[in-house]
Amino acid sequence: MSASITFPQKAPKGKASYYPDESLIKGTHGDVIWYRDLDSESPACLASARSNELVVYVSESVHGKPIAVSGIIALPKKAAPPGGYPVISWAHGTVGCADDCAPSRDVAGTQAHPFNAFPHVLLNKFLDRGWAVVMTDYEGLGTAGPHPYLLGKSQARGILDIVRAARQLHPEISNQLAIVGHSQGGQAALFGAHHAPEWTPELQLLAVAAMAPASAVGTLVNLADLSTEKPDGGNAFIALFVTGALAGDPSIQLADVLTPEALALYPHVEERCRLGLSQTDSWGQFAGCELLKKEQNASRTALFNQFEAMHPNLSIEAPIRISQSIPDKRVNAALTTILVEQLKATNGNDKVDYKLYLLVSPTHDKELGFHFGLIDTDSNALTAWLAERLPKVE
Structure with a gap:
């Protein structure tokens, strides 16, 4: 000490x-x-x-x-x-x-x-x-x-x-x-x-x-990425997952992984508690398939590598x-x-x-x-x- x-x-x-x-x-x-x-x-x-x-x-x-x-x-x-x-x-x-x-x-x-x-x-x-x-x-x-x-x-x-x-x-x-x-x-x-x-x-x-x-964060994100549903509060967690991934690998470029609509609301992560993120004027408005860009690139690979590393x-x-x-x-x-x-x-x-x-x-x-x-x-x-x-x- x-x-x-x-x-x-x-x-x-x-x-x-x-x-x-x-x-x-x-x-x-x-x-x-x-x-x-x-x-x-x-x-x-x-x-x-x-x-x-x-x-x-x-x-x-x-x-x-x-x-x-x-x-x-x-x-x-x-x-x-x-x-x-x-x-x-x-x-x-x-x-x-x-x-x-x-x-x-x-x-x-x-x-x-x-x-x-x-x-x-x-x-x-x-x-x-x-x-x-x-x-x-x-x-x-x-x-x-x-x-x-x-x-x-x-x-x-x-x-x-x-x-x-x-x-x-x-x-x-x-x-x-x-x-x-x-x-x-x-x-x-x-x-x-x-x-x-x-x-x-x-x-x-x-x-x-x-x-x-x-x-199983990577599994949860993959499932959300395929979903056309808007689960109660669930997609607010995707925004939170991303904050941990960015801290783990600062090379990840948000603009390369988030859709323009999700990217525009990403600042809410630092402004709202989880319930606020779940509201319909924030990440609660998105279906899971509307969050991430689908094309593969270095940032998307790094993002999912970080998600997998969160598994305890x-x-x-x-x-x-x-x-x-x-x-x-x-x-x-x-x-x-x-x-x-x-x-x-x-x-x-x-x-x-x-x-x-x-x-x-x-x-x-x-x-x-x-x-x-x-x-x-x-x-x-x-x-x-x-x-x-x-x-x-x-």
């Missing part, structure tokens, strides 16, 4: 917290740039925490550039055990790429709020167990720059570096870690577990759990748990089952637990549906599985 930051600065109030001067973005990845307590009335706060802090920390883009990433550190109300608090690094699901959608910036009544708030019941259970919880916003979500949606290495670095930042601020947090995520965050959690040994070797990764993880069939040293609901309309259960079989082939059958739910508790919100209902239905079983692998906190 770097000793370059002995007394991290207190962050300024408001959105200025998210945009530190470039002169401050230096040091080792995971170093704290600045931090402050979240407003106690903020909907981003976890109710079971004794403290909720916004932290902005140094990370590194996949191309080696130092960047600032934001997130939240929540400490349990229980006293720290002799070995320190075990820590859960939470990887959130899709909210979009616009900065105001970031979980740490959550505001009640906004389009992103239901998606940011729903996991709180699960995260509060973790705190009640005596586990510290850290929650990255990911690269470029909240902070400067585009958010590289589903770009595995980028998400992994955000997930792991916030643990370093939390331990720098709070020595009572141990190096014993589990990574947990849902949807986009499920895919991100698997990438975090894959990269942990080389990126943060001082951390002891004890488990990774992915709920309804995103997978990865070698992982820690125990892996995957959960999925059959009625999920956002992440297809058949694709998750295929991913599980691939993970077993890669890592061994005994390393992967798979919990497939025939029924889950649906939410009352149409957009959340069975996809988010999995979080509630699986929360007790997931917490018990983690408790078997993390040190007990009295």
Whole structure:
């Protein structure tokens, strides 16, 4: 760990917290740039925490550039055990790429709020167990720059570096870690577990759990490319996929891969949350076949290479748990089952637990549906599985 930051600065109030001067973005990845307590009335706060802090920390883009990433550190109300608090690094699901959608910036009544708030019941259970919880916003979500949606290495670095930042601020947090995520965050959690040994070797990764993880992006885009339908919100995800591909390979020329109509609306990615992208004045107006140019060229090849690289069939040293609901309309259960079989082939059958739910508790919100209902239905079983692998906190 770097000793370059002995007394991290207190962050300024408001959105200025998210945009530190470039002169401050230096040091080792995971170093704290600045931090402050979240407003106690903020909907981003976890109710079971004794403290909720916004932290902005140094990370590194996949191309080696130092960047600032934001997130939240929540400490349990229980006293720290002799070995320190075990820590859960939470990887959130899709909210979009616009900065105001970031979980740490959550505001009640906004389009992103239901998606940011729903996991709180699960995260509060973790705190009640005596586990510290850290929650990255990911690269470029909240902070400067585009958010590289589903770009595995980028998400992994955000997930792991916030643990370093939390331990720098709070020595009572141990190096014993589990990574947990849902949807986009499920895919991100698997990438975090894959990269942990080389990126943060001082951390002891004890488990990774992915709920309804995103997978098979290349397959999904190919299917959309053949479709004349306008699925509910579905084609907004294609726009988000493209942001991750562009960050992974900047040689991709948007004008060579997107139709003129889709290209004209691509700036909405940085302006709207996912629900806004799904509206009929944005990417919700397109059928799948209206998004991508059909002619083959170097940019289209590179784009699909990046989509394939987003698939989270990865070698992982820690125990892996995957959960999925059959009625999920956002992440297809058949694709998750295929991913599980691939993970077993890669890592061994005994390393992967798979919990497939025939029924889950649906939410009352149409957009959340069975996809988010999995979080509630699986929360007790997931917490018990983690408790078997993390040190007990009295």
